[in-house]
Amino acid sequence: MFVSSIPSPPSMWSQFDLGPVTIHTYALCILAGIIAAVVITQHRLSQRGGEKGVVLDIVIWAVPFGIIGARFYHVFTHLSDYFYPGANLWSVFAIWDGGNALYGSLLGGAVGAYVGCRRTGISFWSFADALAPAMLVAQSLGRVGNYFNHELFGLPTTLPWGLEILPTDAMFPKGMPADTLFHPLFLYEIIWNLFGVAIILLLERRFRLRWGRTFGLYLIWYGIGRSWLEAIRIDPTSDAMFGVPANIWASFAAIVIGIVLFFVQAIRHPDPEPSVFRDNRSSESAVEPKTNGEAFSGSADRTNKEKG
Numbered sequence: 001m002f003v004s005s006i007p008s009p010p011s012m013w014s015q016f017d018l019g020p021v022t023i024h025t026y027a028l029c030i031l032a033g034i035i036a037a038v039v040i041t042q043h044r045l046s047q048r049g050g051e052k053g054v055v056l057d058i059v060i061w062a063v064p065f066g067i068i069g070a071r072f073y074h075v076f077t078h079l080s081d082y083f084y085p086g087a088n089l090w091s092v093f094a095i096w097d098g099g100n101a102l103y104g105s106l107l108g109g110a111v112g113a114y115v116g117c118r119r120t121g122i123s124f125w126s127f128a129d130a131l132a133p134a135m136l137v138a139q140s141l142g143r144v145g146n147y148f149n150h151e152l153f154g155l156p157t158t159l160p161w162g163l164e165i166l167p168t169d170a171m172f173p174k175g176m177p178a179d180t181l182f183h184p185l186f187l188y189e190i191i192w193n194l195f196g197v198a199i200i201l202l203l204e205r206r207f208r209l210r211w212g213r214t215f216g217l218y219l220i221w222y223g224i225g226r227s228w229l230e231a232i233r234i235d236p237t238s239d240a241m242f243g244v245p246a247n248i249w250a251s252f253a254a255i256v257i258g259i260v261l262f263f264v265q266a267i268r269h270p271d272p273e274p275s276v277f278r279d280n281r282s283s284e285s286a287v288e289p290k291t292n293g294e295a296f297s298g299s300a301d302r303t304n305k306e307k308g
Helices: 025-047 054-077 089-093 102-120 124-148 185-207 213-231 246-268
Strands: 015-018 021-024 285-289 301-305
Touching (some): 021 025, 025 054, 025 124, 054 102, 054 124, 102 246, 124 185, 124 213, 213 246
Antiparallel strands (some): 015 021, 285 301
């Protein structure tokens, strides 16, 4: 028997009660993504000489800033959803109902990560490079939450993997037949992101990318995929400039920033990265390339003890 469509999960699956506390599945998916990103980034950074546990010291700054940035960006690009006569302004802070923009989390998280890196003595670009493939894994897990929230779908389709959206859902387009199927953009992005992990690790190992160039590849890869997905996305409340949705402009900006970052850092830093630590901190280890890295280590570095 062939699958003719992808059913949306029952609404009751989007949340459940644990005693007096309501647990939202979307939040669990975001949490799973954060945990995965921490584990992968720490592994990659440790392979390059970073201290164990240092990523947690950075994440405690990056995550709060990222959440604030994600929510602010979403509200700013969906003003009509939150500011209208009789609106409940407290809904601006209801992140558990969905509406956390990835580009906002990148901006806010970058600020938090920069603060965390300065406090721990880790090079910001070393951390960013270690984080790059982990971000794609985390975003993939987070997109599962969109599925449970019945959101992030595209134009109507007759393809066998079309997504079922109930006509009673708030995001169901008005005037369309109740049995209309839609492109499952959350699934497309998951596939695109995981494929990107493999591509970035391959290029990183092949060309020994450092100094933020791996992160530049991440911005380029994600921006390209996201710009196409946003072009077929149904999000009637998103604000647009010159008829182009805000997320497409943000995707274009990510691509440009990624390209500039990649080539500027290649020119500024033609030599291998000597350490994951900032210049004003002595490392107990000097790094040299490994010949056979692990799955998430890319072209990781061995450590040689130094006296300092």
